[in-house]
Amino acid sequence: MRKVLKVISAILLLSLLSAGVGGYIFLKSLNPSDSFLMQRSSENTNSETIQKINILVLGVDETSPTDPKRSDTMILLSYNPKTNKAYILSIPRDTMIKLDKYGTQKINAAYPIGGPQLAMDTVSQLIGEPVDYYVKIGYEGFKQLVDDLGGVEMNVPVDMNYDDYAGNLHIHLKKGVQLLDGEKALQLVRFRHGYAEQDLERVKVQREFLLAMFEKAKNPSTLLKIHRILKTINQYVETNIPPVTMLKYADYILKLDKENIKTATLPGTPQYVNGIAYYITDPQEIQEFIANLDSNVDDKTNEVAVNKNIKIEVLNGGGIPGAAAKTADLLKQQGYDVVKIGNVIGTTYNTTQIINRTDNKEVVENLKKILKNAIVVEDTNANSNVDVTIILGTNI
The missing domain is CATH 3.30.70.2390 (Alpha-Beta Plaits)
Incomplete structure (x- = not known):
């Protein structure tokens, strides 16, 4: 039983980290007591047999039936089991890209045009590396997952007051360290209009919240809520990560410390092009930037x-x-x-x-x-x- 709890706990940690705001595993097809899966997990935990993985996190607003459902949040999680290092890379939604048949677009248009696969392909071209998997979650799933965890403690950087009555978005948070429930956590990660750097500061706060959420998930008390959390994950989160892959990385993710996770924003410059706000990137700069993120922090x-x-x-x-x-x-x-x-x-x-x-x-x-x-x-x-x-x- 202890082995089963360890595996489920590790799966949850990998799920939470890979989703950024939640995780998912195909519980309907996974029986933790299945000796075959346990054997596959054991066989594949050798660092020589598992490789670095890149996971694209898509946070999507699915509350409005008329909205094109662009990806409001795009985060790339990269994890290298050989060094037990990871990085979390925010991709600004205004990043300029070119899509076949659609011309110049913002990167958050890739998901509604071609679904998760086009979003993965577009990010892969942008960073010069394959993106192996995706995880998609909406606002309701995010709120429920935070509530299932019992809330997440976070330092709110500024007083946040913003009302968008047309979009039914209302944000009212006080500055300071506090325990955020799901509704308040969603307000935190969506707030941007009060920052000097707007979306660039918003994605920074999103990464900080992700790390706080990761630390909360590592708390042993999380196991007491495992059934409720996994039910939420199964209901609200979509991914193409196979259960066996989750199991394969389980032992490694349990050993991942916060200090070994780098966080950053894709390098670029905000510019107006023909009256439209874009985030302009340079391929050479990105290549060097990714290489730096991949470097061993111990050096x-x-x-x-x-x-x-x-x-x-x-x-x-x-x-x-x-x-x-x-x-x-x-x-x-x-x-x-x-x-x-x-x-x-x-x-x-x-x-x-x-x-x-x-x-x-x-x-x-x-x-x-x-x-x-x-x-x-x-x-x-x-x-x-x-x-x-x-x-x-x-x-x-």
Whole structure:
């Protein structure tokens, strides 16, 4: 019985992580006590026989019968069992793509045009790697799953107040750490209009919520709710991940620590093209970015440990939409503690500035490599509660 509970717990963890906001397994075709499946699971847990997998998460608004049901959320989960490392990559819904017969589109149009398969193929072309599986979940399933878990504790970054009466969307949350039920969690992950960087900050919060949800799922008390959770998963979530594949990765996912999960947003720049807002990407930049995410985090253990002690604020002084969020994500990958993202009001900076209040030359040199066109300004007053302020100019 203990073995069965362990396998079901691992399946749940993999499901929750792969779905980002929920998971799924074909329980109708899976009997955890089936000795054949247990044998297949045991045979396939050798790290030499299982490979890295990429799973595309599709969060879809299916509440309106007239809505084209574009994918409101697209997240790529990549997991490598050989290193027991994972990354969660947000793909902005405005990312510009080209589809046969449809021309230039935003990437969230791929799902309503061609279903999960076209969405997977499109993301595969974008990142230059195959996407193996997909998981799709709607708003109702997300809310129910959070409630089944007993809520998820999360630090709401700002006061959130937004009402869209036409779309029946009402968001009212107070800033601070709190236990969110399903309804409040949905408000959190849908909120974007109050952020300086709008959708780019929204996807960052979505990733943070996913990690909080992952930690909650690892709590032993989750096993007491397993039947209710799996019923919700079976009812609301659609996927093409076979049950045997879930079992195959079970032992590995149980050992995955939060510290071994990188999070990031697909690199790109928000731009208006013919009056339409797009997120423009560069294939070469994406290729290098994915390679960095795939790198073994242990290779940078000392660097990350040093960088974690450096508190940074990133301010958008050039007026380029999304610049601060993108830079903050890049710095976090290097291990820096980005404590604030905001805008400079009333002044436009042409040149990016690194305002340094530390005596750590190595950190300054590293920041200059990341922000290649920046100048360093030494702040001898040091009255700020952050070590470095980065003001992004128009030259980024």
